[in-house]
Amino acid sequence: MQTMREHPTLWIQGSTSASLEDKTIVLAVTGSIAAVRTVELARELIRRGADVYAVMSEAASWILDPMALHYATGHEAITRITGAVEHVEFCGMSGKADLLLIAPATANTIGKIASGIDDTPVTTFATTAIGAGIPVMIVPAMHEAMYNHPALIENLEKIKSWGIRFIGPDIKEGIAKIASNEEIVLQVERQSGSRELAGRKILITSGSTAEAIDPIRILTNRASGRTGVELALEAYRRGAEVTIVHRNKVGFTGIKDIYAESASQMTEAVLGELDCGYDVLISAAAIADYTLDPANTKIRSGEELTLHMRPTAKLIGKAREKCPDLLIAGFKAETGTGLEELLKRATHTLETSKLDLIVANDVAGSGIGTEDNEVYILTAEEPGHIHIKGSKRVIASALLDEIGHLLMSGK
Incomplete structure (x- = not known):
């Protein structure tokens, strides 16, 4: 009152x-x-x-x-x-x-x-x-x-x-x-602000990638990139030097934007940036799992079309191979799983991909292209999980809290 x-x-x-x-x-x-x-x-x-x-x-x-x-x-x-x-x-x-x-x-x-x-x-x-x-x-x-x-x-x-x-x-x-x-x-x-990340360099991937079918058409997904942008803004607020790789533009002074459209372009951009010495990679982008060789000219419409697709390289695996000591945070999106199965799959990815932290969520109802989300944060150091529900700015803040703790612990 x-x-x-x-x-x-x-x-x-x-x-x-x-x-x-x-x-x-x-x-x-x-x-x-x-x-x-x-x-x-x-x-x-x-x-x-x-x-x-x-x-x-x-x-x-x-x-x-x-x-x-x-x-x-x-x-x-x-x-x-x-x-x-x-x-x-x-x-x-x-x-x-x-x-x-x-x-x-x-x-x-x-x-x-x-x-x-x-x-x-x-x-x-x-x-x-x-x-x-x-x-x-x-x-x-x-x-x-x-x-x-x-x-x-x-x-x-x-x-x-x-x-x-x-x-x-x-x-x-x-x-x-x-x-x-x-x-x-x-x-x-x-x-x-707190300046708790001052002196730290953070690299973020964000949003969807797009795989060309022909000069006009693309294959993509529903990811808006809002979570990645909120992560970039929050890291910047806390004093970090921030780079974001995506198909969009943040457009704020002090945050470095790198444009990457396809999965291969994003992977290439990230690996190139890692030569500059980063402390953290947050792989928040919904990177395409499959790609194809695009046609050189527009494919005629009105006919049946078969696309021959092949798996894309896994960015996180290549980043870990290049930088064994880099703190890497990943995301695990599933649909239609119960909480127990979601956490089980996230834990598996956390371990097999050698991540330090993973954010898991079921995107069947929300998360992709929405203002809010509900996620579970798991780390390699601590058992259990942290449950966060709210705006993507709130989720970005909680995630960077955990990353800050890992950095402070000497990861």
Whole structure:
């Protein structure tokens, strides 16, 4: 039951995840038209558990009424520094802020920060946070010509040399546009998260492969790749260096996408990447078990067709052969089995494929192409299994918890 004094906005706190739980984020808004995006940005941070306070420059208030950010955050927006010394309260040596996020940041504000000028509430917060060692992230937004100005380029490099991270911009239509809210939130989660996988390299296969029948037709399966993407995002949040091999594109800065269509292309890409020295391979892709030699031209329709298929090479086996000490997690999908038989088959695959961990599920009712799933996680080190039911983000988090434990144990 909500208390009478709690702002209704805070009712959504933690509704998406707990990735920013107990984190206090100061959202500093400057006079770019992109300021209108910050209402939803603030709420996305709150949905992940953060407590968000807004500070605005005067120019920002010309574009976005402070009441909008009061609504968005549940706290009155700070539009001037008063006797309460708000900049010290949040960003001083004992300030309660965990992060100062300046979004959007204009060229004017970036120049002032680089020069140590603090003549707006936002720049005063920035000067204080930098001096106190509180993490600062900056999200630029301006016309492309301004972003290309030599002085701005120098200012960006100067600020980066202080250990401050920039998010974006996204150069489109002659504008250095503010990064997407999804990108900003992900980078904030990585900055403010546990960092338990920092220094680790994780390679993930994801989604379905496709085997060509002719130049137009393919054989594939129903796997959406959502689990693999959620694994990549969660590993990145936890500080890992992440590569994902699939037919899609994650599209987030910091996560390396490698395109692979067929089973052989995916296997080749993974084996090539393993030369770069990874700590973990998560084989989440639904790789085709069979392939064929495609026709060079389109097969005519309307006639009976016989396809001669042959088994594909097993990626996990080749990866284990190449990297005997690599931590490998696999997936075992079955249909129509009872729990006992599902776990029996998963255990067999765990042992015969020399896996460190396996995720088993019966996909007859859900899992393939769905938002949620129900899985069982088994490891080579511990007897029994872990049962997880929920969104694929929840499942990705649980799986990476187990991988983290294996890494900590020295696997």
